[in-house]
Amino acid sequence: MNCKEIKYLITYYQDNNLDYVSKTLVEEHIKSCSSCTQIHQEFIYLIDTINQIQEELPDNDLELAFNDMLAKEKEVLKISKSRVLKPKNKLLKSILKVAAALLLMISSYLFGSYKRNTSQINEIAILRQEKTKMLTIATLSLMENESASKRIQAVKYSQELENPDDEILNALINEMLYDKLVNVRLAAARALERFSENNMVKNAYIQALRTEENTSMQIELIEILAYIKEMRAIPKMKELLNDENTPIFIKDQLKSELKNLI
Amino acid sequence: MKLKKPIALITIIFLIFDGFSQDYVHSTKDIDKVEIIANTRIILKTHNNPSLLISDSENKHIKKGALGLKPTFGKDNTDFNVFVEQNNSTLRVESFQPRIADPLVIYLPETIKISVESRINNDINISDFKNEVEAKTNRGDIKIINVKGPVIVENARGNTFIVFEEVSQNSPISIINSHGDIDITIPENTKADIEVSVPRGELYTDLELISVENSEEEEDKMRSTRTIKSKLNDGGVSIMIVASLGNIYLRKE
Numbered sequence: 001m002n003c004k005e006i007k008y009l010i011t012y013y014q015d016n017n018l019d020y021v022s023k024t025l026v027e028e029h030i031k032s033c034s035s036c037t038q039i040h041q042e043f044i045y046l047i048d049t050i051n052q053i054q055e056e057l058p059d060n061d062l063e064l065a066f067n068d069m070l071a072k073e074k075e076v077l078k079i080s081k082s083r084v085l086k087p088k089n090k091l092l093k094s095i096l097k098v099a100a101a102l103l104l105m106i107s108s109y110l111f112g113s114y115k116r117n118t119s120q121i122n123e124i125a126i127l128r129q130e131k132t133k134m135l136t137i138a139t140l141s142l143m144e145n146e147s148a149s150k151r152i153q154a155v156k157y158s159q160e161l162e163n164p165d166d167e168i169l170n171a172l173i174n175e176m177l178y179d180k181l182v183n184v185r186l187a188a189a190r191a192l193e194r195f196s197e198n199n200m201v202k203n204a205y206i207q208a209l210r211t212e213e214n215t216s217m218q219i220e221l222i223e224i225l226a227y228i229k230e231m232r233a234i235p236k237m238k239e240l241l242n243d244e245n246t247p248i249f250i251k252d253q254l255k256s257e258l259k260n261l262i
Numbered sequence: 263m264k265l266k267k268p269i270a271l272i273t274i275i276f277l278i279f280d281g282f283s284q285d286y287v288h289s290t291k292d293i294d295k296v297e298i299i300a301n302t303r304i305i306l307k308t309h310n311n312p313s314l315l316i317s318d319s320e321n322k323h324i325k326k327g328a329l330g331l332k333p334t335f336g337k338d339n340t341d342f343n344v345f346v347e348q349n350n351s352t353l354r355v356e357s358f359q360p361r362i363a364d365p366l367v368i369y370l371p372e373t374i375k376i377s378v379e380s381r382i383n384n385d386i387n388i389s390d391f392k393n394e395v396e397a398k399t400n401r402g403d404i405k406i407i408n409v410k411g412p413v414i415v416e417n418a419r420g421n422t423f424i425v426f427e428e429v430s431q432n433s434p435i436s437i438i439n440s441h442g443d444i445d446i447t448i449p450e451n452t453k454a455d456i457e458v459s460v461p462r463g464e465l466y467t468d469l470e471l472i473s474v475e476n477s478e479e480e481e482d483k484m485r486s487t488r489t490i491k492s493k494l495n496d497g498g499v500s501i502m503i504v505a506s507l508g509n510i511y512l513r514k515e
Contacts, residue, residue, distance in 0.1 A: 016432050146295065146352070147375070148396050149412035152434040156500055181398065182416050183436035187502065214418070215440040216506040219461055223487050249462055249507055 003029075006036045010043050011134055017142065017153060046127065066110045073107055135161050136168060143171050148181045155187045169195060173204040182214045189220050196228045209236050218250055226257035234261060284318040286340040293353045295375040295394075300357035301382045303365035303402070308372040308390040314353060315369040316342050322364045333358065342366075385420070394433075403442075411435050412499075417442060421508070425515075429454060434500040443508040450514040453498025458512070459489040463505050467512040469494060 006029050012018050013026045030036050135157050142154035155175065158168050169192070176188035189208065195201045205228075209221045218240070225233040240246050241254045290296070290312050298304060309315060324341050332338075336358025337345035343359045344366065357366045370376065375394040378386050383401030389408055396414045397404050403420040406413060411430040414437075415422050421442040429435070429452040437444055443463075448454075450469070458465050471492035503510055 147394055147412075147433070148414040149394055149433040149435070152414075152436055152500070152502075156434060181396070181414065182438050183414050183502070186438065186504065187434075187436065214416075216438050216504055219487075219506055247507075253461075 003033060003036055006030070006033070007039060010036075010040055011138055014040075014043060014047070015138070017138075017150060046130065066114050069107055069110055073103065076103070132161060136165070139164075139168055140171055143175060148179075148184055151175065151179065151184045152187045155184070155191045159191050164195075166200070169198065169200060173201070176204060177208055177211065182217055185212075185214075185217055186220055189217065189224065193224060196224065202228070202230055202232075206230065206233050206236065209233055209240075215247055215250055219253060222250075222253055222257055226261055229261065231261065234258065237261075284323055284341065286314075286316040286342060286344070286346070288314045288346055288348075288353065290314055290353065290371055290374055292351060293348070293374060294351040295377065296353045296355060296370055297377045297379075298355045298357075298366075298368065299379045299381055300359070300366045301380070301384065302357060302359050302363045303384045304357075304378055304380055304386045305365050305367045306376060306378065306386075306388045306391070307367070307369050309369040310371075311369075312371055314346070314355070316340060316344060317367065317369070320367040322359070383419075413437070415439075421445070426452070428452075429499060429501075431499045434502065436502045438502075438504045439506065439508055441507045442505070443511065444503055444505045445511040445513070446503065447513040447515050451495060453495045454493075454501045455491070455497045455499070456494055456512075457489065457491050457500070457502045458510055459487055459504045459506075460508075460510055461488050462507045463488075463509040465490065465510045465512065467510075469512055469514050 006026060009018065009026050013023060018026065030040050139154045139157040139161070142150050142157065145151055145154070155172065158164055158172055161168060164172075172188045172192050176185050176192060179185050179188070185208075189205075192201050192204070196205070205221060205225055209218070209225060212218055212221060222237065225237075237254050237258055241251055241258070246254075293314075296314060298306070321342050324338065324343055329341065333343070336343060337356070338358065339345055339347075342357075343363075344355060344357045347354045347356075355368065359366065370391075372390055372392045374391070376388070376391060377396040378388065378398070380386055380399040380402055384399065385402035386397050386399055386404045386406075388395055388397065388404075388406045392410050394412050394414075395406060395409055397406065398416040399418070399420060401419040402417075404415055404417050404422045404424075406415070406422075406424045408425060408427045410428050411426060412433045413424060413426075413435050415424070417439045419441045420439075421444070422437060422439050423445045424437065425447045426449065429448055431453065437446065448469075455474075456471060465488075471490065471494060474491045474493060503512070
C-alpha cells in the first residue's frame with residue numbers, strides 16, 4: 001500500500017471498518033512511515049477536537065462587556081477632545097496616567113479574547129465541514145460494500161449528517177428499494193423518516209410499498225406512510241388489503257391505518 | 263533402525279488412506295469471504311486448517327455411475343453436487359442437491375467471513391465463527407452458536423437462535439424475523455445501542471435496558487410499533503432486532 005491509499009483508508013481504520021488484512025497493512029504502513037503516522041495523529045486530534053469543542057460557543061456577556069468598555073473608551077476620548085485636562089498637581093497627573101494605562105490593558109485583553117473567540121468559531125465551522133465531508137465519503141463508499149453489516153454502518157453514518165445532500169438521500173433510497181437483504185432495506189427506511197417531508201422520499205416510500213414483498217418491511221412502510229398521512233398510498237394499501245396472499249396480520253394493520261387515513 | 267520401521271509403515275498406511283480419501287479441499291489462504299448457497303440443510307463448522315473442507319464422511323458423494331460425467335441441471339466440480347468458484351477474494355460455494363437430500367457440512371477457518379443462504383426452506387446451523395456471519399432462509403430455523411459477530415440474519419418463517427460468545431464492536435448487528443421467534447443470548451457486559459421491535463409479539467429480557475429519551479412524537483410512534491430504543495452499559499455497537507409476528511427473548515449470559 002502506498003501513502004495515498006493509506007490516507008484514504010485512515011477514516012475506515014479509525015472507525016474499525018477494515019477487514020483484518022487491510023487493518024494489518026494500514027498498521028504496518030503507519031509504523032514505518034512518519035508522514036502517515038503524523039496524518040493519523042492529526043486525524044485522531046481532529047476527531048477528538050470535534051467531539052470536545054462542540055458545546056463551546058462565544059460568550060454573549062463577553063461581547064457585551066467589550067462593547068460597554070468600548071463605549072466608555074469612546075466617551076473618555078470625546079471628553080478629552082472637548083476639554084483639555086490640566087491637572088493641578090503632579091499626583092493627580094500620575095493617577096490619571098495609571099488609570100489610562102489600566103484601561104488600555106483591559107481593553108486590549110477583552111479585544112484579544114473577542115478575537116480568539118471569533119477565530120475559534122471559524123475553526124469549529126471548518127472542523128464541522130471536514131466532519132460532514134468525511135461522513136459523506138464514508139457513507140457513500142460503505143454503501144457499495146459487500147458486507148451487509150458495513151452497508152448498515154453506512155446508513156448509521158448518514159444519520160449523523162445534519163443536512164445530507166441529495167446524493168446521500170438517493171443512496172439511502174436506493175438501499176431501501178433494492179438492497180438484497182431486508183436488514184439493510186429496513187435500516188434505510190428508518191433513516192429516511194426524518195426527511196419524510198421531502199417529496200423525493202415520500203415518492204420512494206410509495207414505490208417501496210408497491211414492490212416490497214417482505215412482511216417486516218411492509219409493516220414498517222405502512223406505519224411510516226400512515227404516520228406522515230400520505231394519501232397517495234391509499235390505493236396500494238387497499239390493493240394489499242384485497243389481495244388473498246397478504247398475511248392476516250398485515251391486513252389487520254392495513255384496516256387500522258386506512259381507518260385513520262380516510 | 264528398528265524404531266524407524268513402524269514410523270515408515272504408519273506413514274505408508276496414512277498415504278494410502280489419504281490417497282483413497284475423497285474429501286474436497288480448497289485453500290482459503292487468499293480468501294476473505296465464503297458465500298454458501300444450498301437447497302439442503304447447511305451446517306458450518308470451524309477447523310484449524312486454512313482451507314474449505316467438504317468431507318467424504320459427513321457429506322453424500324455422487325454415485326459411482328456419475329463419476330466423469332457432467333450434470334444437466336446443476337454444476338459440480340467437487341463430486342458432491344457442489345460447485346466451488348473463486349472470484350478474487352471471495353469463494354462461492356453452490357450446492358445443487360435437492361432440498362430433501364442430506365445436509366451439506368462444510369468446515370472453514372474460524373476467522374473467515376461467511377454468508378449463508380438456504381435457497382428454499384431449510385435450516386442453517388453455524389458454530390464457532392469469529393468474524394462476520396450473514397444468514398438467510400425462508401422457512402427453516404437458524405441456529406448460530408459461539409460467535410462474536412457482526413451477525414446479520416433474515417429469516418422469513420422460521421425461528422432464530424443466537425448465542426454470542428462476545429459482541430464485536432466493529433459494525434452493526436441486525437436480526438429480522440417475519441414470522442418466527444428470536445432467542446438471543448449476549449454477555450451481560452456488552453456495550454450496545456439496542457433497538458427492538460415486536461409489533462405483534464412481546465419482548466422478554468433479563469437485561470438492564472436503559473431507555474433512550476425521545477421526543478413525545480417519537481414516543482407515540484414507538485408505542486404504536488412496539489419499539490424500544492435503549493442503551494446497554496452506556497451504549498456501543500448498534501443491534502437491531504425485529505420480530506414482526508413473533509416474540510423476542512433477549513438473555514444475558
